[in-house]
Amino acid sequence: xxxxxxxxxxxxxxxxxxxxxxxxxxxxxxxxxxxxxxxxxxxxxxxxxxxxxxxxxxxxxxxxxxxxxxxxxxxxxxxxxxxxxx
Numbered sequence: 221x222x223x224x225x226x227x228x229x230x231x232x233x234x235x236x237x238x239x240x241x242x243x244x245x246x247x248x249x250x251x252x253x254x255x256x257x258x259x260x261x262x263x264x265x266x267x268x269x270x271x272x273x274x275x276x277x278x279x280x281x282x283x284x285x286x287x288x289x290x291x292x293x294x295x296x297x298x299x300x301x302x303x304x305x306x
Contacts, residue, residue, distance in 0.1 A: 233246040251257040 232250050233243055235243045248257060251260060
């Protein structure tokens, strides 16, 4: 065995699309054995993520506002057709 490679250098389990429950238990055990499971469980606060979420929310609000204005204009046009000069 190569002295540079750690003893725990075992390939992680690969999910093949079958038996998710078994794979999930094996993956958790693998991550836990390599002191990585904590990274999965821990909730991280990321300033970039919060900024992206805020931008996304403002875009959605802006889009809804535009759609609402368009709907309101269509409604007004249908209830009050333009004057005809006939």
